[in-house]
Amino acid sequence: MDSDEDERIPLSQRPEWSDITPVPQDDGPNPVVPIAYSEEFAETMDYFRAVYLADERSHRALQLTSEAIHFNAGNYTVWQFRRVILEALNADLHDELEFVEHLASKNSKNYQLWHHRRWVAEKLGSEAAGRELEFTKNIFLNDAKNYHAWSHRQWVLQNLGGWEDELAYCDKLLEDDIFNNSAWNQRYFVITRHPGLGGIEGIRDSEVNYTIKAILTKPENESPWRYLRGLYKNNMKAFVTDSKVSTLCLKVLTSKVNCVFALSLLLDLLVHGFEPTQDLKNALESLIPESNNLDSDVAARVCLVLEIMDPMRVNYWRWRKSSLSSHVEDGVKNLSVH
Amino acid sequence: MADDDDLLWSSSTDRGSEVRLFDRNRHIMYLQMNYEILPSGYEGQEINRLTLAYFIISGLHILHALDHVDKEAVINWVLSLQAHPKNEAELNNGQFYGFHGSRSSQFHSLDKEVSVPNNSHLASTYCALAILKTVGYDLSLINSTSILKSMKCLQQSDGSFMPIHTGAEKDLRFVYCAAVISSLLDDWSGMDKEKAKNYILSCQSYDGGFGLIPGQESHGGATYCAVASLRLMGFIEDNLISQSTSSCIIDLPLLLDWCLQRQALDGGFQGRPNKTSDTCYAFWIGGVLRILGANQFIDEKTLREFLLTCQSKYGGFSKFPGQFPDLYHSYYGFTAFSMLQETDLNSLSVELGISMF
Numbered sequence: 084m085d086s087d088e089d090e091r092i093p094l095s096q097r098p099e100w101s102d103i104t105p106v107p108q109d110d111g112p113n114p115v116v117p118i119a120y121s122e123e124f125a126e127t128m129d130y131f132r133a134v135y136l137a138d139e140r141s142h143r144a145l146q147l148t149s150e151a152i153h154f155n156a157g158n159y160t161v162w163q164f165r166r167v168i169l170e171a172l173n174a175d176l177h178d179e180l181e182f183v184e185h186l187a188s189k190n191s192k193n194y195q196l197w198h199h200r201r202w203v204a205e206k207l208g209s210e211a212a213g214r215e216l217e218f219t220k221n222i223f224l225n226d227a228k229n230y231h232a233w234s235h236r237q238w239v240l241q242n243l244g245g246w247e248d249e250l251a252y253c254d255k256l257l258e259d260d261i262f263n264n265s266a267w268n269q270r271y272f273v274i275t276r277h278p279g280l281g282g283i284e285g286i287r288d289s290e291v292n293y294t295i296k297a298i299l300t301k302p303e304n305e306s307p308w309r310y311l312r313g314l315y316k317n318n319m320k321a322f323v324t325d326s327k328v329s330t331l332c333l334k335v336l337t338s339k340v341n342c343v344f345a346l347s348l349l350l351d352l353l354v355h356g357f358e359p360t361q362d363l364k365n366a367l368e369s370l371i372p373e374s375n376n377l378d379s380d381v382a383a384r385v386c387l388v389l390e391i392m393d394p395m396r397v398n399y400w401r402w403r404k405s406s407l408s409s410h411v412e413d414g415v416k417n418l419s420v421h
Numbered sequence: 422m423a424d425d426d427d428l429l430w431s432s433s434t435d436r437g438s439e440v441r442l443f444d445r446n447r448h449i450m451y452l453q454m455n456y457e458i459l460p461s462g463y464e465g466q467e468i469n470r471l472t473l474a475y476f477i478i479s480g481l482h483i484l485h486a487l488d489h490v491d492k493e494a495v496i497n498w499v500l501s502l503q504a505h506p507k508n509e510a511e512l513n514n515g516q517f518y519g520f521h522g523s524r525s526s527q528f529h530s531l532d533k534e535v536s537v538p539n540n541s542h543l544a545s546t547y548c549a550l551a552i553l554k555t556v557g558y559d560l561s562l563i564n565s566t567s568i569l570k571s572m573k574c575l576q577q578s579d580g581s582f583m584p585i586h587t588g589a590e591k592d593l594r595f596v597y598c599a600a601v602i603s604s605l606l607d608d609w610s611g612m613d614k615e616k617a618k619n620y621i622l623s624c625q626s627y628d629g630g631f632g633l634i635p636g637q638e639s640h641g642g643a644t645y646c647a648v649a650s651l652r653l654m655g656f657i658e659d660n661l662i663s664q665s666t667s668s669c670i671i672d673l674p675l676l677l678d679w680c681l682q683r684q685a686l687d688g689g690f691q692g693r694p695n696k697t698s699d700t701c702y703a704f705w706i707g708g709v710l711r712i713l714g715a716n717q718f719i720d721e722k723t724l725r726e727f728l729l730t731c732q733s734k735y736g737g738f739s740k741f742p743g744q745f746p747d748l749y750h751s752y753y754g755f756t757a758f759s760m761l762q763e764t765d766l767n768s769l770s771v772e773l774g775i776s777m778f
C-alpha cells in the first residue's frame with residue numbers, strides 16, 4: 084500500500100495484520116505536554132510497537148516501518164529497527180536507495196534519513212560513490228545549500244571516492260550562483276582535502292586568481308572574500324606579501340562602492356604588518372569626509388571609514404580601532420613565528 | 422537541534438499584526454496552551470517530546486511564569502523517562518543509560534529477567550536535566566553514575582559524540598549535549614574533555630565560524646555548540662575579547678568578525694553567509710557573542726525590530742516574518758529578548774541554554 088494515498092486502509096482492517104494485537108502508548112497517569120495524535124499516526128505506532136517488541140524481522144514488518152517513517156520520520160527507533168530487518172532479510176539495498184530517494188524528494192531535512200542513507204552506502208561500498216554524488220546533486224537542484232546533503236557528499240568523497248570532477252562541480256555551482264556559500268566551502272574542502280591536488284600551497288596561486296575575479300564581479304559578496312582570506316590561513320607571511328591581495332583592495336576602494344569587505348581585509352593586512360602603498364593611502368583618503376581627517380595611523384583611518392560605511396557595526400569598528408596597538412603587536416609576533 | 426531549516430509545519434502566513442512591543446502575556450498564553458496539549462502538527466516530532474517540553478517549561482521560566490506549571494507532575498514525568506540498567510553487568514554492556522525522548526521510544530517488560538530495548542538519547546538527556554533544573558529539582562538526587570559511566574561509550578576516538586548507542590550521526594551538537602550534562606551533574610568523568618576540545622577545534626572553518634563536522638560549512642548553531650562547549654569545559658574564559666588573542670586556542674579575531682557579519686541589513690541574524698535572517702540565530706549567534714563578551718557590538722535596535730516582525734499576534738515567534746509560530750523559534754525568540762534585557766524576563770545562562778535560577 085502506498086501510504087501517500089488518501090484512502091489509507093487502517094491496519095486493523097487489513098487481513099495480513101489480523102494476528103497482531105497493537106500495543107498502545109502507555110503515557111502514564113500524569114502525562115506532561117501530551118500530543119493530540121491523529122488516528123492513523125497512533126494506530127501505525129501501536130502496530131509498530133507490537134512488531135518491534137516481538138522482534139519480528141519480516142517483509143510485512145519492513146513495510147510497516149515504511150509507513151511509520153512516513154508519519155514519523157524523526158523516530159530513530161523505527162529507522163534502527165528497519166536496518167535490523169534489512170539485514171535479517173538480506174534485502175537488496177538498491178531498493179533501499181530508492182526508498183530513501185523517494186522520501187528525500189518530499190523532505191530532505193531530516194538527520195535520520197541521511198544517517199540511514201550513509202549506512203546503506205557504506206554497505207554497498209565504493210560502487211555506490213557515483214550514485215551518492217548524483218543523489219546529492221539532485222537535492223542541490225532544489226536546495227543548493229542543504230546542510231545534510233553537503234555533509235553526505237563530503238563523507239562520500241572521503242570514504243567512497245569520486246574526487247575527480249569535484250572542483251569542476253564547484254565551478255558549475257558558483258557559475259549558477261556566485262553567492263552560494265556552501266559551494267565556496269565545498270571548494271575549500273576540495274582544495275585542502277583532495278588527495279590528488281597536493282594541498283593548498285600548490286594551488287593557492289590559481290585559486291587566488293579565480294577568487295579575485297569572482298570578487299570583482301560582486302564586491303558585496305562576502306563568501307569569496309572569506310575564501311580568499313582562507314587561502315592564506317596557515318601562511319600569514321604570504322598573505323601580507325602577496326601583492327595580488329593589496330591590489331584587489333585598491334581596485335575595490337577606488338570604485339568607491341561596496342567597499343566594506345575590502346576595507347575589512349585591508350585592516351586585516353595592516354594588523355598583520357602590511358605596509359600600505361601611497362596609492363592605497365590615497366584611495367583611502369578619498370573615502371574619508373574632510374572633517375574627519377584627524378587620525379594619522381592608516382589602520383585607524385580604515386576603521387574610521389568602516390564606522391561610516393558599516394553603521395550597523397559601528398561599535399565593533401570603534402573597538403577595533405581602540406585595540407589597534409595590541410593587535411599590531413600580535414600580528415608582528417605571529418609573523419616572526421612563521 | 423541546530424538545523425537552520427528546523428521545523429516544517431508552519432508555512433501559512435499570519436500578516437496584519439501591528440504589535441510592535443514584546444507581548445509577554447500573549448507569549449505566556451501561547452506556551453500555556455501548548456503545555457495543556459500539543460496540536461497534532463507536532464506528532465512527527467513526538468520522539469523528541471522532552472525537547473518540546475523543555476521549550477515550553479524553560480520558556481515559561483524565562484517569561485517569569487513558571488507558576489503555571491505543575492512542578493511535581495513534571496518532575497515525576499521526566500524521571501519516569503530515565504533508562505536504568507538492571508545491574509552492574511548491564512551498565513557495562515556498551516549501551517547508553519540516559520533519558521528517553523518520549524514514551525514512544527521507551528519499552529517496559531513485566532518480566533524482570535528480560536531486557537527491553539533501550540533507546541535513550543543524549544539530546545533528550547540534556548533536555549531532561551534542563552527541565553529538572555528549571556523546576557528546582559535537586560540534581561544530586563539523580564543516579565548520575567549510570568548516565569555518566571555509560572555516556573563514555575558514546576564518545577568516538579576523534580572526540581565527537583554519537584547521541585545513541587544504536588548508531589547515529591556524530592557531530593558538535595552531541596559534544597555540546599555531553600558538556601551540558603556533565604556541567605549540570607557537576608561531574609566530568611563521563612567524557613574525555615581533551616579529545617572533545619580537539620574535535621571542536623578541528624571544526625573551526627577557514628572563515629572563523631564552526632561547522633557541525635570538520636570540513637563542513639560554518640553555521641550559527643554549530644558555532645554556538647562549539648563556543649558554549651569550550652566555555653563549559655573551561656577551555657575559554659568569559660569575556661574572551663578583552664584578553665590577548667595570541668594565547669587563545671581558537672582563531673578569535675576571525676570568529677568574532679564572522680559572527681558580527683551575520684547580522685543582516687534587516688537587523689536579524691542569518692545562520693550562514695548569504696542566507697535569510699531567521700529568529701533562532703538571534704540566540705545561536707547572539708549567544709556566542711555574549712559568551713565572547715562582544716554583545717555590545719550587536720545593533721540591538723534593528724535586531725529587536727526584526728524579531729518583532731516574527732512575533733505572532735497569537736503569541737510565540739516564527740522563523741521568518743509573518744509566519745505562524747512554532748515552539749522552537751518561540752523559545753529562541755524569548756531567549757533572544759532575555760539577552761536584549763527585555764523587562765520582566767529572567768536572565769539566561771547562555772551556555773546552558775536555560776534561565777538562571
Ligand SMILES: [Zn+2]
Pocket residue numbers: 424425426427699700701702740750
Ligand atoms: Zn531557525
